Amino acid sequence: MLSTVPFNAPVVERGVGFFETILVVGTRMVHFSEHVKRLHDTLSHLQFPAPSDEELTSACQFCIDSAQREPNKESALRLSWIAVGQDLDARSSWRLDVSLRDIPPATLKRRLGAHAVTLPASYHRDMPTVKSTNYLVCVLGSRFASSRGANEGLFISPDGTYLEGTATGLLAWNEGTLAAPKGEFLPSVTVRAFIDGEISRKPLTRADLQKGTVLLGSLTTAAPLLSIDGLPCEQPVAMLRRIAEFNERILGLAL
Secondary structure, three states, X not given: OOOOOOOOOHHHXXXXXXXXXXXXXXXXXXXXXXXXXXXXXXXXXXXXXXXXXXHHHHHHHHHHHHOOOOOOOEEEEEEEEEEOOXXXXXXXXXXXXXXXXXXXXXXXXXXXXXXXXXXXXXXXXOOOOOOEOOOHHHHHHHHHHHHOOOOEEEEEOOOOOEEEEOOOEEEEOHHHOOEEEOOOOOOOXXXXXXXXXXXXXXXXXXXXXXXXXXXXXXXXXXEEEEEEOOEEOOOOHHHHHHHHHHHHHHHOOXX
């Protein structure tokens, strides 16, 4: 049984921690090594202590093996590296938590297609390239979207172009030549798997998104953007086909 977290722990008082959410299908962790690499890259860049590959793999596998898994059951594996002590340079101040949980119904619904709204310019992530447990603005953005009948909120840059969703990455279809946003946003493991190579980057306007857009996330998988701010988005046949093929592949349906 895990010990409690002190009330004055940095993760409680200041949100100091990092996490990865990994899709689990049966006992298979989708893009596990890529998620581990992103966590390690973040910790290395910020010069924080890090768990070893062996620790991460063992803890995640134990969590999955401890649950009674149906062959194709999907779940969310939450891997958190949190600061529970005051000396952030000490390995002993950090704790690894791993849990397995159901995928939220709202996320499963988003797989069928996303209705998005543009978030206010005042909603912006303080360190957009880092997947931190300081996730307040994403929670607020999701709440903002829900209050307007949408299931995703999209962050914008100071110039008004689009960056990413509260829980998803963005790729404009761009007439079949995929384009990622310009600016700072979270390097998405699922986006990287979808593009499978290099990609161009350009400032993405609402007009660009309306011509066809793919939203991608570990639990969302790949989904088409159906509307933005109440305006319909085009659904190119080739884009929908590529989305379906990608989802079949990562969910194991085509194996």
